[in-house]
Amino acid sequence: MTTRIAILDDYQNAALAAADWDALGPQAETQVFNSYIDGEAAVAEALQGFDVIVGMRERTPFPKSLIEKLPDLKLLITTGMRNLSFDMEAAREQGIVVCGTNMLGYPASEHALALIFALFKKIPAEHRAMQDGGWQGIVSEGMKGKTLGILGLGKLGSSVARVALALDMDVIAWSENLTPERCAEASVTYVHKDALFAESDVISIHLVLSDRTRGLIGRPEFTSMKSSAYLVNTSRGPIVDEAALVEALANNTIAGAGIDVYDTEPLPKDHPLRSLENTVLTGHTGYVVKELYALAYGEAVENINAWMKGEPIRVLNAE
Numbered sequence: 001m002t003t004r005i006a007i008l009d010d011y012q013n014a015a016l017a018a019a020d021w022d023a024l025g026p027q028a029e030t031q032v033f034n035s036y037i038d039g040e041a042a043v044a045e046a047l048q049g050f051d052v053i054v055g056m057r058e059r060t061p062f063p064k065s066l067i068e069k070l071p072d073l074k075l076l077i078t079t080g081m082r083n084l085s086f087d088m089e090a091a092r093e094q095g096i097v098v099c100g101t102n103m104l105g106y107p108a109s110e111h112a113l114a115l116i117f118a119l120f121k122k123i124p125a126e127h128r129a130m131q132d133g134g135w136q137g138i139v140s141e142g143m144k145g146k147t148l149g150i151l152g153l154g155k156l157g158s159s160v161a162r163v164a165l166a167l168d169m170d171v172i173a174w175s176e177n178l179t180p181e182r183c184a185e186a187s188v189t190y191v192h193k194d195a196l197f198a199e200s201d202v203i204s205i206h207l208v209l210s211d212r213t214r215g216l217i218g219r220p221e222f223t224s225m226k227s228s229a230y231l232v233n234t235s236r237g238p239i240v241d242e243a244a245l246v247e248a249l250a251n252n253t254i255a256g257a258g259i260d261v262y263d264t265e266p267l268p269k270d271h272p273l274r275s276l277e278n279t280v281l282t283g284h285t286g287y288v289v290k291e292l293y294a295l296a297y298g299e300a301v302e303n304i305n306a307w308m309k310g311e312p313i314r315v316l317n318a319e
Helices: 040-046 088-093 106-121 123-131 155-166 180-185 193-199 219-224 242-250 290-308
Strands: 003-007 028-032 052-055 075-078 097-100 147-151 170-174 202-205 230-233 256-259 279-281
Touching (some): 003 290, 052 290, 075 290, 097 290, 106 123, 106 155, 106 202, 106 230, 106 256, 106 279, 147 155, 155 170, 193 219, 219 242, 242 256
Parallel strands (some): 003 028, 003 052, 052 075, 075 097, 147 170, 202 230, 230 256
16 A cells, blocks of 8 residues: 655755655655645645655644645654644644654754854855956955844854854843853853843844744834844744834844744745845755755654554654
């Protein structure tokens, strides 16, 4: 009997090369979806008849309403060991096993640093000038002695802080539950929220999206920032009020922003962020590196193989 497997949202055509899907045997039939499927009705139609669905992070959510439209689905896999866009309880009620995979933490901190460097060193603008036949099109900025404000001093924030300290930047941090003692352990200065926005030359966000952090950064925060300061977000789009961000960038309330995450993903082609010259934009690729794909898709294959043998592993929705 054939087991039909759907691999979703493989925008970069990387999934099949990242793991040994042939290890599942001839009874496994795999189909890759390289483009984003827009809308729940379209997703439900496209995924009819599949026994197994492999999702990449939260690119396609699986709420109860969608799960109930997929009567053939038996195994749902998310890359990562948690996924707030998957309704675990609804899947369990439908008899669907949900499994996860391990992920790598460091790519997101590397990406945040890359955006910080790009903003200070004007890499995109200089690259465009060179491709247009120009030379030394814009004056960049030094980072030594500048202040990096970190929102959220967990593993990722701490990693970014270590690099900034090595560059002789001053590093300050705040989050709702952060303590001066935790900051001291990381050689970072604890400040209150108002001071972080007022004093930072660049702010990097490393918070989990929750009811407390949604819309945490809006017009008041942008107004309190230096006009020469930058914002970097590699965490989750809704932590920042996107309309307020566009306004702040368009009015030069802040100098620029490096953004990897958005309210709506993929980012609409006509979104105003795409037309602002004081941005460095990437398409939620902060966690996307070859090493992560090899780990996540490799473990997805392991999950499917174990489930096919009746011994599922890395189960996220067990009783």
